[in-house]
Amino acid sequence: MSQYRVLIDANDEKGLVHKISSVFFQNDLNILSNNEFVDKENNKFFMRSVVDGDIVLDKLYQSLCDVLPQNANVDVIAPKNKNIIIMATKEMHALGDILIRHEAGELEANILAVISNYSDLESLVSKFNIPFICISHEGLNREEHENKILKCLTEFEEIDYIVLAKYMRILTPKFVEVYENRIINIHHSFLPAFIGANPYKQAYERGVKIIGATSHFVNNNLDEGPIIAQEVIHVDHAYGWRDMQRSGKDVEKVVLSRALKLALEDRIFVYENKTVIFQG
Amino acid sequence: MSQYRVLIDANDEKGLVHKISSVFFQNDLNILSNNEFVDKENNKFFMRSVVDGDIVLDKLYQSLCDVLPQNANVDVIAPKNKNIIIMATKEMHALGDILIRHEAGELEANILAVISNYSDLESLVSKFNIPFICISHEGLNREEHENKILKCLTEFEEIDYIVLAKYMRILTPKFVEVYENRIINIHHSFLPAFIGANPYKQAYERGVKIIGATSHFVNNNLDEGPIIAQEVIHVDHAYGWRDMQRSGKDVEKVVLSRALKLALEDRIFVYENKTVIFQG
Amino acid sequence: MSQYRVLIDANDEKGLVHKISSVFFQNDLNILSNNEFVDKENNKFFMRSVVDGDIVLDKLYQSLCDVLPQNANVDVIAPKNKNIIIMATKEMHALGDILIRHEAGELEANILAVISNYSDLESLVSKFNIPFICISHEGLNREEHENKILKCLTEFEEIDYIVLAKYMRILTPKFVEVYENRIINIHHSFLPAFIGANPYKQAYERGVKIIGATSHFVNNNLDEGPIIAQEVIHVDHAYGWRDMQRSGKDVEKVVLSRALKLALEDRIFVYENKTVIFQG
């Protein structure tokens, strides 16, 4: 008996659920969970099913393709740990939260390595027997630095996701396109408010009463990729920007870990610079 | 073209989605939205679909019954305003919120009347051209009072829901069983904490840091019916119990109106003293 | 025995609390509550005290001025209902919430009138025996329209606050400066995100997972005045922009009423385009 996650998106038309559920039924598969969504504005159908039964992945995939329209995207996934690389700079909270979850067995992930442009985090990472790779940017221009990272990354096979756990440098389009929709960032503001540098200082200066954090896939416009998860906390006049920064860390780490978990469990569709996420 | 809400629950078995979606497909119905849930612990299947197409309600109902197992409950509903009675005592906030929403056209409901055991709310209700019926409990025992209310209710045809908008008297089993799973109450605590009288005072004395409100269907155990919606707010040591009461009103009215809306839109299944609610 | 709210702000220096509390002590006043805040970045001191005792307002005011530095702002207020004007356009929820609270006696306010550029809300407002004044903008340029409103406003004495309960027109600097820091607006986004027109549509298009509302004093930059209160709700991919708009209404009305209450209770200092708010 195997368990599969089936992800399908297609232009919406009558009968899609019927066709898909027929395949499941004819192959004697049990539906463990089923989520659907139709974006009426764009006439787009999304479905994520978890099924189990006696069938091999390729056959299930082919059966689905046979009945679905040509424009459909079909993905049949056998759950297993995904390979991730974490990139960070100096802060410990977001990285630490992932390391503890990983240690506790909460994540469907193998952490292949942590890459940083500083060495500060080496002590923390090495406690967990995870390779720490320091690739300093000193003396290098942005392209040279990224080339060193890209080269390093090619030494790992099959990287599913790159997690930017407070990696404080902007990635170039060249880097981003290699890992399209596979780089997960945490931005320390409630996007689209306070794009760019030091959002807590911007928030403090604007006098907001709520601050937040946003996890998103990285695309080529700074902090404008598809949003995966957001969370906020209330603040008041007594918060200086450093207080916001301190309190914000708790939100940042929770939001990034939540987004990572959604990705690892194949719950996210990316579409029109947005995400469709099935949590149930 | 008609639009229907289809609600089905049944013992779970392979092929249910297939059978249901086949009926939709064969009748040339368009699925506007579809939600499913399988309670694996109890092996129970729930589904709510919104479909539109050229078919009459009875035929769709029959087609579904024909393919589904005998244990299945099938409900096919043509959306229309439901008839509700509101019962209240003296407080204005929960009732007022419903009246304003009704006035704004937000609710799929006709308010047949507001019934109270006091006359305080008459002035408010009569502004909205809704019948206000005062049935005082003075000089009556509980049974006599309820009999007067029950008699009054029989004068209205087809009451879909009775909304207890801070009606501060306990209903007897006799009353409750007449309107099983159709009486929606708001309790001013985060149930199951602080059942019974003056929950804000109880909350104050316990020194909690969060207070809440719970909307639930009424059954024969005080404050123990199936929960529909809950919400909370943060408080601190500076809140006396009257401050909690004052702040709590905002949560109470929001939660009750939310629960009412879910009921009016046929989004709630009641099952094993719990609710399955499809919000999407 | 009289009760006063004392609001003081001044450049911070040693001994301010000592000087102020000495005045209270020497005049045999009882401190019912006391809140202080020092903005260290700007070296600014804020204090709000509620005191009661046998003293007249003018004498208390003078005693405080006598001991405080010249740069101090002193305000001694005897709590009483403040006079407010509500401006709205067509939507009922924010206005309705204030009307119900007013009817329930929750607000320290007299509603002098509701002014609208349409007549849609007349039916609602007149239920509550509050004057409804329709000042249509049709056929008028912005200045002419505002002049008619300003003229109308001069007929009321002592307007403490103007509440924009979803008044969908932009006010000119000329209007704003007449009522500096006395116009309270509700903007239907989590500012500074989505300034300007149709923020729900902007939010939908950006694919955010949280939407919000912001109440602020109006200044001459659109949606950039001092923020008083903000609140958010979670949304997901299933929310079209009209769903966001519908759900957002519940946040809008709660936030606006909260901000109004803070203003009526003299809890807000405005300073450097921000607010210092003492809630306790």
Place this chain on the structure above:
Amino acid sequence: MSQYRVLIDANDEKGLVHKISSVFFQNDLNILSNNEFVDKENNKFFMRSVVDGDIVLDKLYQSLCDVLPQNANVDVIAPKNKNIIIMATKEMHALGDILIRHEAGELEANILAVISNYSDLESLVSKFNIPFICISHEGLNREEHENKILKCLTEFEEIDYIVLAKYMRILTPKFVEVYENRIINIHHSFLPAFIGANPYKQAYERGVKIIGATSHFVNNNLDEGPIIAQEVIHVDHAYGWRDMQRSGKDVEKVVLSRALKLALEDRIFVYENKTVIFQG
């Protein structure tokens, strides 16, 4: 120049703020922050000030005692790392969160040791060079087991707080009274709902729509000590109790760490089985 935290509680009477601020003023102390609260129901005054200046701790303490009534409790504290012992059983999330915060320098604490009745957590704790002490309860009755722990604790000097980071055994009155108001527990429910064993299962069976966690000081009634912090998350019908347990962990760790931080920063007064907490 020294910085002190001054905590005072006393029966309320006119002039307390005046007397205290006079001491600060006469000793040329600068007030960095000041929080007051009067519990009118119990006529009790609370104040927490942070001051700096040229004075030794003992002299400041004496000066305050000289002017305050005999019933006053005065505490003058020079901020420094407090000594804490963490007790845990098998779960990693709450302990791990504290370890990472400690590693990041976020906590004003020295972690003297982690004590557990199992050895599971040794691997995690030893990564951080913190002593791990396994005191198994196997073959021992409750008293014998606690005596071994108590004996172990006496080997540490000056334990300020004992943090129960999901320590899954009940402490006896004898143990609790040794560390009165110094044992901080995390209970995995929104107290007072779901006291005792497996609160997530209780919550699941009740069908609640919100679950939570509560951090409190331990007293001799199970889960009934003074509450320090609470937080909640929304759930729905799709959450089995193990899903609640999984999601609840994120709340548990955040709430426990928040409570610990408040304790370490001397922000908590315990009074009448409640807490007065000054966060500002």
